[in-house]
Amino acid sequence: MEYALKKWGTLSLSEIIKPSIELAQKGIPVSSSLAKLLKVEQENLAQWDSTKAIFLKNNIPLQEGDLLIQKDLANSLKLIAENGSQVFYNGEIGQKIVAEIQRHNGIITAEDLRNYKVIERAPIVGEYRGYKIITMPPPSSGGIHIVEMLNMLEHYPMGSYGVNSAQSIHYMAEAMKLAYADRSEYLGDPDFTNVPVSGLISKKYANELVKTISPNLARPSNTIKPNNPIPYESNQTTHYSTVDQYGNAVAVTYTLNFNFGSGIVAAGTGILLNNEMDDFSSKPGVPNGFGLIGGSANAIQGKKRPLSSMSPTIVLKNNQPWLITGSPGGSRIITTVLQTIINSIDYNMNPAESASTSRIHHQWLPDELDIEKGISADTIRLLKQQGYNIKQKATMGRTQTIQILPDGFYGYSDPRSPDGATKGY
Template sequence: MWFPALRSRSSIAAVAALCVGLPMVLPAPVLAQKAPQQAPAAAPAPAPASSGPASVRYDIGYEIFHPVRSQNGMVASEHRLATEIGLDILKRGGNAVDAAVAVGFALAVVLPNAGNVGGGGFMIVHDAAGGKDVAIDFREMAPAKAFRDMYLDAEGKVVPNRSLYTHLAVGIPGTVAGLAHALEKYGTMPLADVMAPAIRLAREGFTVTPQLAGLLEVERDQLGKWDATRAIFFKGDRPLTAGETLVNPDLANSLEMIARQGPKAFYEGEIAEKIAAEMAKHGGAITKEDLKAYKVVEREPVSGSYRGYTVKSMPPPSSGGTHIIQMLNMLERWPLKEYGPVSARSIHLMAESMKLAYADRAEYLGDPDFTKVPVKGLTSRKYADELAAKIDPETATPASSIKPGKPAPYESDQTTHYSVADSRGNVVSTTYTLNLNFGSGIVAAGTGILLNNEMDDFSAKPGVPNAFGLIGGEANAIQPFKRPLSSMSPTIVLKDGKPWLVTGSPGGSRIITTTMETVINHIDFAMNPAEAAALPRVHHQWTPDELRVEKGLSPDTIRLLEQMGHKIAVKPTMGRTQTIQLREDGLYGFSDPRNPDGMTLGY
């Protein structure tokens, strides 16, 4: 049977509880999110007149999962230390951009599997004073020596791991340029001030968490190949373990140079020389001239509306914003609120819209500076009408029968995300990455900087999947100084023209669907950030033809989906959202419990 229509926060929370296997005790890091920084809670709603004896009058709340609450500012990131640094910047009078840049550099130290200065990413800024939203593109670029078939052998076959774990896998990093650009244009504090906490952490060290220790163990073979990498992350012949101290003096020196000299230190100075030397020694493609040629680009966010809210997200070379809006356009025609969260009907409709969107992604998305991307057509409501007409509300459509649509007529994993909101109405949504865990695993000798393996996000050969199973076409073929296609989807949602939700997630190809489900959970199901993060997630990316789900869906729901024709695959958790909701009575935020190191704090 279908989940009944859910019309109250109590029934929504009850379903969320059932879906994650409650009753349960939340882990300590999650509970800690609600501790001292929380503002006084609003007065509870009065108990119903028929509430019964006094002994049960404590049953007055509707929320099972409680977000962090504050009044003046909030930071949500994947590591407690980075969040604390961002919050301190806000308390010192910095704005959301100042805090976001501080968090970005701090995560490069304490979250080395994803935080970075050797990678790239995207940032969406809502500039309250300027009354505008801007998308800052600091995605990596292919070096001048890159060419279309650089990862193929003499027979035209893709060489395993060449685009992942060699020096040829590294794209020109953009993070330093992007963070510095954001600070200079939209921040208020000097670069040296916002970088000082990260420098101190790198020089003095920090305690390795069980989460980081587990990742180091998983990646020990790749990390252990390189002397400069082993010097940072190993103790003797093994990776660092939980409770030990990770110190990175070379990274501290690199960050100090950037703080003193600005981004030129990275792109033209001593750091650039060391990166170029690392490449030359091991057959890499990046030169000092490539680093000097790197440019940050400001773009117009892709924008759409959903049930009266305005959704703004990252445009190409991210595919995320375009397809989030494309899917929301399709889903708006169905009353998801009545169907209920994680019901078979809601999941089915989301999965069918995902298939159609990811088929278009494979065909049309790429770097807009090199190929025409029909964003207007893909996000057109008339095009959504055409696509939605292909969706059978009762039966799954086999992926093999889905082909990319024709939007032209309507044309008139590892990654981290963090969100920041200040007291002035500014918000920042940032997603940046090294690609896979610890990127290529290569540290440029003498810099302490892990280098990305983002070249794998290009289409090495049309029709051949990348590390995340995504298919690409000519629009995402390799070219010099081109930016590879991304799924990163930093997103803000506006209500009556003002920020209402700031969110995003890591997760490779699952970023897009995780972010879309977060938006739906807040708008359709009236969830708070904690409730939205607690629900099991689903994902379909057209190929492979499987509906990926997290554990927690009821057997009845899975059986109904299978009866509709879906091939269900229960796999590890997806996404680690960092979400802030801006309400009339203050800020509500939560760090996804899928990462025990995440932390949201406010004041």
């Protein structure tokens, strides 16, 4: 973080962190949605004394209106502001994190933290109907498969089908199946496995994939296997999008995996430890916590970074930032961002219209088409006739989107996120 800010930013690290320190120190009011979440997670959070001290009071989760005060986190942020990232990897904070992990029989050592290095990678770049798509590279699968699906959908006049018509949903679902099948085989940490990036995002590869898509029948997932992109070679999360007055744009997605990660706070730090090990493939063909299937490319290995679905994305129009978006949602992040791009380009929606539109999701296995409320009964009937196994699910994704138009900036926080907000300065 410190490196990136020094290289790209205009403010010092201490200036950037100061508001966060104040919020942690003085506390933030617990919202209705956070209170409900704490109640759901009570059993997990109550297991750990360091966690319980922050999120529970008298063994009861904090209630709506209570102040969530995180003094240890404020102190950790102060140390980072004063000393930079090394205090985290090779100093007081790191020592406390390692001590906490080893208290629970974990295997991370001080040397592991000390040797950790942030890697800056080139983004995935694609094109859809004349717009440039700039998105996240491996070890996230998000960027590759968004571009892969857009390459397939470019073959169809999506705009003329209508938003969430049976025809538009059908083509999106079939493209999703093919992309998630490839995800299971080819995606992993590029430092450990040869990810055929240029093949997967090749338009020629997409040309071959669309030949397998019927215009009116759902293809059973058990007939779909990962395809061969080689000849074409030339999981709860937070997202925010930011644009400044000069048109500089940032899309950021970060995650602990599940709501509170492992649920364990490293004592004396206020820092929750993640449970990102779930993002590895523990065994080929065995689903993870989001039902995703993985293979040997994403097998557990020392010093390896796990596969994710994070998809912070910037869309350029005439080589200038036009749409900045991203979402939490585990395996549904990829399809949520895909639909945000399609809504914006094919259906000419603004961020509010796009975020308020019902979403669908298909991840190859299990063979089911997930839909939100709001898809018409007639459309569902047609999709069932085509062979889809329809499952109505809870809300999918929580986008934070900014659109840059000649007359100004348009931003919208997904209504699925009750604590999200849009703000201009």
